[in-house]
Amino acid sequence: METLDLSHNNLSGTIPTSLEELGYLKYLDVSFNELSGPIPTGGLFESLSSQFFMSNARLCGDPRYGVPLCQENAVTESNRKKVILRAVYICLGISALVFGITLSYMVARYHKKETVIEISSNTALLRVPLHELVEATEGYSESHLLGTGSYGSVYKGTLRNGHDVAIKVFNLQSEGGFKSFDTECEVLRRLRHRNLCKVIGSCSNEEFKALVLEYMPNGSLEKWLYSETNFLNIMQRLKIMIDVACALEYLHHGYSVDLKPSNVLLDEDMVARLSDFGVAKLLNDGVSITLTRTLATLGYIAPEYGSEGLVSVRCDVYSYGIMLMEVFTRVKPNDTKFTGDLSLRRWVNDSVPNTIVQVIDSDLLSVNERYFNEILECLVSIIEIALKCSMESPTERVIDMKYVVVALKKIMSQLLQFLPPADHV
Numbered sequence: 375m376e377t378l379d380l381s382h383n384n385l386s387g388t389i390p391t392s393l394e395e396l397g398y399l400k401y402l403d404v405s406f407n408e409l410s411g412p413i414p415t416g417g418l419f420e421s422l423s424s425q426f427f428m429s430n431a432r433l434c435g436d437p438r439y440g441v442p443l444c445q446e447n448a449v450t451e452s453n454r455k456k457v458i459l460r461a462v463y464i465c466l467g468i469s470a471l472v473f474g475i476t477l478s479y480m481v482a483r484y485h486k487k488e489t490v491i492e493i494s495s496n497t498a499l500l501r502v503p504l505h506e507l508v509e510a511t512e513g514y515s516e517s518h519l520l521g522t523g524s525y526g527s528v529y530k531g532t533l534r535n536g537h538d539v540a541i542k543v544f545n546l547q548s549e550g551g552f553k554s555f556d557t558e559c560e561v562l563r564r565l566r567h568r569n570l571c572k573v574i575g576s577c578s579n580e581e582f583k584a585l586v587l588e589y590m591p592n593g594s595l596e597k598w599l600y601s602e603t604n605f606l607n608i609m610q611r612l613k614i615m616i617d618v619a620c621a622l623e624y625l626h627h628g629y630s631v632d633l634k635p636s637n638v639l640l641d642e643d644m645v646a647r648l649s650d651f652g653v654a655k656l657l658n659d660g661v662s663i664t665l666t667r668t669l670a671t672l673g674y675i676a677p678e679y680g681s682e683g684l685v686s687v688r689c690d691v692y693s694y695g696i697m698l699m700e701v702f703t704r705v706k707p708n709d710t711k712f713t714g715d716l717s718l719r720r721w722v723n724d725s726v727p728n729t730i731v732q733v734i735d736s737d738l739l740s741v742n743e744r745y746f747n748e749i750l751e752c753l754v755s756i757i758e759i760a761l762k763c764s765m766e767s768p769t770e771r772v773i774d775m776k777y778v779v780v781a782l783k784k785i786m787s788q789l790l791q792f793l794p795p796a797d798h799v
Contacts, residue, residue, distance in 0.1 A: 500575025
């Protein structure tokens with residue numbers, strides 16, 4: 375076994391130092407767990423970077439792993455009583471503070487005429503008054519408009535508490551508008567994942583429906599890919615597509631999505647978040663559900679989608695494969711060069727492996743001439759994964775997004791050896 379991916383498993387305890395002795399192990403990912411204690415430094419750990427240990431708040435060790443230094447010595451016996459006593463005082467102080475805040479909140483809520491918090495069955499959902507949304511967007515002015523989709527428009531707004539949000543206003547005149555709103559509320563209310571846009575609240579009456587979502591300050595992946603002023607390096611593009619794959623892996627336990635670069639948003643740390651679940655439908659034990667309205671952009675739709683709009687996990691995987699190609703070629707699937715039988719997938723497939731240089735985004739090939747061949751080999755591996763995901767026959771596609779996540783993380787680990795430090799971010 376050369377790879378071991380233990381991320382997102384709620385693991386606790388320490389990382390065994392015995393792993394240093396496993397010479398055959400080349401890849402280890404323990405991110406997003408509850409691990410604690412020092413990170414070993416020998417063996418394969420010498421080649422691992424911080425992303426393989428992220429979101430383990432109690433790990434410590436070498437700063438290159440993105441963790442604090444370990445404390446040199448444990449508390450001595452003579453100091454134990456002082457530490458315990460100090461901890462008791464701190465707990466009492468925190469308890470008093472929490473009690474005071476809770477009491478103040480309850481009093482304020484009792485006297486407040488308009489209730490703004492609605493507790494749903496799964497989470498607290500902010501109910502924002504219509505007049506506050508109008509105020510936040512300056513009457514839904516053009517200057518606040520972020521984008522327009524099939525079911526409505528999205529605006530940037532600032533609520534009275536000072537928080538910037540994205541406000542998705544539904545067009546109730548469009549076919550399925552009411553149903554889309556109810557579906558999206560239900561889906562977003564349940565989902566919890568670092569790579570999904572979080573729903574903050576909603577506003578609803580018979581004539582108006584809107585969702586209040588997290589505002590993503592760095593905009594969409596589409597904006598960054600085709601910007602004349604911004605640039606995404608290899609590592610940034612790979613991390614974004616790993617984020618998207620992680621989100622799909624989570625969603626494929628019961629949801630299908632409308633996947634395209636404009637629906638991948640980037641937060642302040644350039645972490646990718648999937649957005650726009652207006653077309654998400656619950657999948658009953660993997661059985662496909664037919665949509666009455668086609669929302670996916672031409673070029674990302676799987677061949678079997680057809681006129682009826684048949685949606686399945688395999689359709690999402692196809693869209694992911696197409697988007698993975700687009701991200702590393704910087705060519706849209708609906709580019710004017712693709713006419714007749716020529717498509718983005720065929721254009722890329724025909725270039726592998728001998729003429730792959732002609733389709734890869736040229737800006738990605740000039741980062742390190744010394745390791746040009748090694749970097750190109752990694753890019754070929756990425757493209758091969760994209761091709762496996764976008765096979766014309768649904769049954770021939772890779773449908774396990776966990777496999778995609780592991781494979782891309784392994785490529786990322788290899789790339790770190792050849793890229794200059796400035797491109798590791």
